[in-house]
Amino acid sequence: MNIHIEAANQQKLPITILTGFLGSGKTTLLNYILTERHGHRIAVIENEFGEVDVDSDLVLASDEEIFQMQNGCICCFVDVRNDLIDVMKKLLSHKDKFDHIIVETSGLADPTPVATAFFVDRTVADEVELDAVVTLVDAKHIDQHLYDPVLDGSDNQAVNQIVAADRIIVNKIDLAGEEALGSLEGSLRKLNQTAPILRSSYGVVELSNILGINGFRPSYVRERAEILDIDLDEDHDAHHHIHADCHDPACDHPDHDHHHHHHDHGHAHEPVRRPHQHDATVKSHSFVYPDPFDREKLATFLKGYLGAHGDDIFRTKGIVSVADDDRFFVLQAVHKLVDFRPDHAWGEDKRKSKFVFIGRNLDRDGIDRNLRACLAI
Numbered sequence: 001m002n003i004h005i006e007a008a009n010q011q012k013l014p015i016t017i018l019t020g021f022l023g024s025g026k027t028t029l030l031n032y033i034l035t036e037r038h039g040h041r042i043a044v045i046e047n048e049f050g051e052v053d054v055d056s057d058l059v060l061a062s063d064e065e066i067f068q069m070q071n072g073c074i075c076c077f078v079d080v081r082n083d084l085i086d087v088m089k090k091l092l093s094h095k096d097k098f099d100h101i102i103v104e105t106s107g108l109a110d111p112t113p114v115a116t117a118f119f120v121d122r123t124v125a126d127e128v129e130l131d132a133v134v135t136l137v138d139a140k141h142i143d144q145h146l147y148d149p150v151l152d153g154s155d156n157q158a159v160n161q162i163v164a165a166d167r168i169i170v171n172k173i174d175l176a177g178e179e180a181l182g183s184l185e186g187s188l189r190k191l192n193q194t195a196p197i198l199r200s201s202y203g204v205v206e207l208s209n210i211l212g213i214n215g216f217r218p219s220y221v222r223e224r225a226e227i228l229d230i231d232l233d234e235d236h237d238a239h240h241h242i243h244a245d246c247h248d249p250a251c252d253h254p255d256h257d258h259h260h261h262h263h264d265h266g267h268a269h270e271p272v273r274r275p276h277q278h279d280a281t282v283k284s285h286s287f288v289y290p291d292p293f294d295r296e297k298l299a300t301f302l303k304g305y306l307g308a309h310g311d312d313i314f315r316t317k318g319i320v321s322v323a324d325d326d327r328f329f330v331l332q333a334v335h336k337l338v339d340f341r342p343d344h345a346w347g348e349d350k351r352k353s354k355f356v357f358i359g360r361n362l363d364r365d366g367i368d369r370n371l372r373a374c375l376a377i
């Protein structure tokens with residue numbers, strides 16, 4: 001299989017891979033990018049973690065093209081990566097409509113195999129170039145994931161995302177003091193010696209620092225090839241190596257083994273396995289209810305429950321139908337920090353509530369029982 005790594009070419013469509021741990025602010029940054037006037041016409045590909053799609057409801061409607069990719073994490077499955085290539089081909093078939101693509105990975109994804117995927121398919125590789133891997137870091141919560149004791153000896157996605165970055169954005173600086181920020185930046189610098197580190201609150205950064213930066217300049221090629229695990233020295237028929245760990249506990253793909261590295265050697269459907277451990281303790285549970293909720297009861301439950309279990313529950317999201325209110329409510333929680341507020345009117349949309357809880361030691365039945373107790377009936 002031929003791998004095309006070459007100098008940046010203005011004709012090629014730049015791709016930004018937006019990554020960062022669960023709840024770090026990827027969608028917030030994406031919304032900022034999509035609503036900001038920056039001169040780029042952007043297509044977005046999203047990869048959702050968890051089987052119930054909430055993210056598409058959270059991304060602001062815009063003229064941009066937004067493609068949802070569910071059913072697995074981009075970084076994990078060969079067929080999800082193939083879907084990525086298919087989506088990319090569709091986009092390329094009307095590329096006059098945009099001049100930049102952003103791929104938002106799921107919060108548990110390793111960006112490296114996602115980036116590598118673009119070099120696997122020749123048609124796509126001829127037309128696109130990786131502009132940059134942009135990694136968001138949650139200034140308040142990252143420490144507990146970088147130094148996660150449960151992951152001792154296993155792959156740590158929070159670390160991989162930082163290692164793979166061309167740009168690091170320390171987000172949520174409003175929640176951290178100067179001293180903590182300084183020490184965090186020191187730790188990030190140890191993991192990644194080259195990526196400029198920016199700071200932001202709610203993803204507000206100077207966009208010229210993260211879009212159209214040509215992270216793949218010729219001088220970067222070797223360094224990037226190393227990060228992407230592509231062997232440049234193997235003449236024209238260089239193998240590509242995809243480290244396709246699945247970090248999507250929601251997946252139950254038959255070909256998938258959560259305890260092994262998949263190591264492709266150009267044969268997309270025949271992963272070669274080698275011993276590997278990783279965190280299979282993180283799970284995602286989704287809940288859907290047709291009946292409306294009592295706003296106060298639900299808010300009280302969420303605060304109390306996440307207050308008690310928020311060390312283990314990394315991320316909670318929801319779109320909620322509230323009794324006697326025309327608007328849908330959005331639930332956003334990262335560990336113990338809960339944000340539950342009204343959004344737009346439901347309009348023609350069918351009212352129903354969806355919740356996704358992601359974390360360790362989740363008590364699915366208990367959460368379900370508690371949520372049902374908050375229904376307005």
Ligand SMILES: Nc1nc2c(ncn2[C@@H]2O[C@H](COP(=O)(O)OP(=O)(O)OP(=O)(O)O)[C@@H](O)[C@H]2O)c(=O)[nH]1
Pocket residue numbers: 020021022023024025026027028029055106107171172173174175200201202203315332333334339
């Ligand atoms: N205080 C504060 N909250 C923020 C900031 N940026 C984002 N948030 C909040 O953090 C929560 C998570 O933000 P998202 O943008 O949904 O995070 P994400 O990385 O897309 O999350 P996943 O898709 O689950 O991985 C939301 O409640 C945001 O409003 C910030 O700079 N400061």
